[in-house]
Amino acid sequence: MTSRELAQDGRGVRHATRSLKEFLHRLEARSRALRALWPRLACLGLLVLPGIGASPVAQAGPFEFHSDFWLNLHHFLYEQALQQGKPREDLAGTEKKAWDYAVAFYRHSMTPHDLLDDPHMQSIDTELAEDETLSTLVVNGEDGAVWDMLNSVAAIYRAHWWTGQDQANRTWIAAVTPLVQHHAPLLMRQLTTVYEATWPKDPIRVDLAEYANWAGAYTYTYGWGRVHEIMSSTNAGYQGNAALEMLFHEATHGMIPADSGRLAIQIFAAAKSNGVETPNDLVHMFIFYTAGELTRRDLAAAGVSNYVPFADENRLYQQDWARWHGSIEVYWKQHIDGTLSLNDAVSKIVADARGKGAK
Numbered sequence: 618m619t620s621r622e623l624a625q626d627g628r629g630v631r632h633a634t635r636s637l638k639e640f641l642h643r644l645e646a647r648s649r650a651l652r653a654l655w656p657r658l659a660c661l662g663l664l665v666l667p668g669i670g671a672s673p674v675a676q677a678g679p680f681e682f683h684s685d686f687w688l689n690l691h692h693f694l695y696e697q698a699l700q701q702g703k704p705r706e707d708l709a710g711t712e713k714k715a716w717d718y719a720v721a722f723y724r725h726s727m728t729p730h731d732l733l734d735d736p737h738m739q740s741i742d743t744e745l746a747e748d749e750t751l752s753t754l755v756v757n758g759e760d761g762a763v764w765d766m767l768n769s770v771a772a773i774y775r776a777h778w779w780t781g782q783d784q785a786n787r788t789w790i791a792a793v794t795p796l797v798q799h800h801a802p803l804l805m806r807q808l809t810t811v812y813e814a815t816w817p818k819d820p821i822r823v824d825l826a827e828y829a830n831w832a833g834a835y836t837y838t839y840g841w842g843r844v845h846e847i848m849s850s851t852n853a854g855y856q857g858n859a860a861l862e863m864l865f866h867e868a869t870h871g872m873i874p875a876d877s878g879r880l881a882i883q884i885f886a887a888a889k890s891n892g893v894e895t896p897n898d899l900v901h902m903f904i905f906y907t908a909g910e911l912t913r914r915d916l917a918a919a920g921v922s923n924y925v926p927f928a929d930e931n932r933l934y935q936q937d938w939a940r941w942h943g944s945i946e947v948y949w950k951q952h953i954d955g956t957l958s959l960n961d962a963v964s965k966i967v968a969d970a971r972g973k974g975a976k
């Protein structure tokens with residue numbers, strides 16, 4: 618199977634064991650050739666590339682904003698492998714062959730793994746963020762094949778897409794930074810008060826990319842409570858005031874564990890004593906509601922009276938969340954106002970759901 622056939626074969630290729638072995642064999646051969654070539658290129662000064670290493674682009678409130686070449690390339694290849702990317706008609710000859718090869722690799726080796734839920738994919742993000750200043754990734758360890766692939770198409774990505782995507786990231790950062798500077802102190806205070814939690818002690822790294830994941834952004838924690846957000850700079854839902862809300866929404870994911878934080882434990886206890894089944898992602902609904910409502914209030918106080926929170930704008934309070942939304946609007950809002958404790962608010966919300974027939 619040629620690399621082009623492999624590229625055109627879609628997701629079914631990951632199940633073809635014989636093709637996979639052939640692919641990995643070709644990949645290993647290519648990796649050896651590339652590894653042999655890079656030191657010579659480095660000696661000639663050809664790998665000292667401009668535009669890499671300026672980190673962060675800006676800092677505002679708790680956030681450090683980055684436009685990282687390697688993280689952008691990684692996510693762009695992932696997007697292309699999902700066949701959601703732009704067509705590659707602007708590539709031809711050896712460039713097209715190398716790019717298609719990398720996309721095929723991502724299709725069968727990377728896209729089966731979710732960028733957010735797979736701890737190994739998270740570790741790749743962490744490593745690429747640490748490697749931001751490198752002009753060439755150092756190939757070693759279990760991710761050697763991925764690093765090889767990124768190195769092999771770095772020049773192609775730089776020539777055809779990086780300038781535009783980097784510019785989009787920087788334009789987003791320039792637009793959002795003043796908003797964050799203005800609203801961050803109050804939003805941080807409000808969120809920690811509502812969740813009775815402590816704000817992450819380290820700066821939160823936010824990497825902007827043309828593509829983040831299917832949702833437009835995701836967040837994971839690593840090390841000793843460090844928070845890493847990946848956010849799309851081009852997704853229409855993550856612009857302007859919505860970007861402000863979603864930055865703090867994502868930061869909340871880093872602040873309160875979805876299954877072991879104070880809110881999650883109280884929901885679990887109240888559901889158990891009421892004999893009510895809760896959706897697995899009910900904490901996420903609280904996160905959507907709280908970040909949206911606080912952003913709406915703070916923007917209104919600053920003279921922006923027409924902000925519609927992300928979850929309302931995108932009609933997220935449906936299906937599993939539908940029967941919970943009304944009571945959160947009443948009791949969780951009272952908790953946000955400071956007139957009802959977290960425990961009492963959750964107890965009333967769960968009792969309300971039971972009254973509506975929840976089991």
Ligand SMILES: [Zn+2]
Binds near residue numbers: 866867870901904
């Ligand atoms: Zn979320």
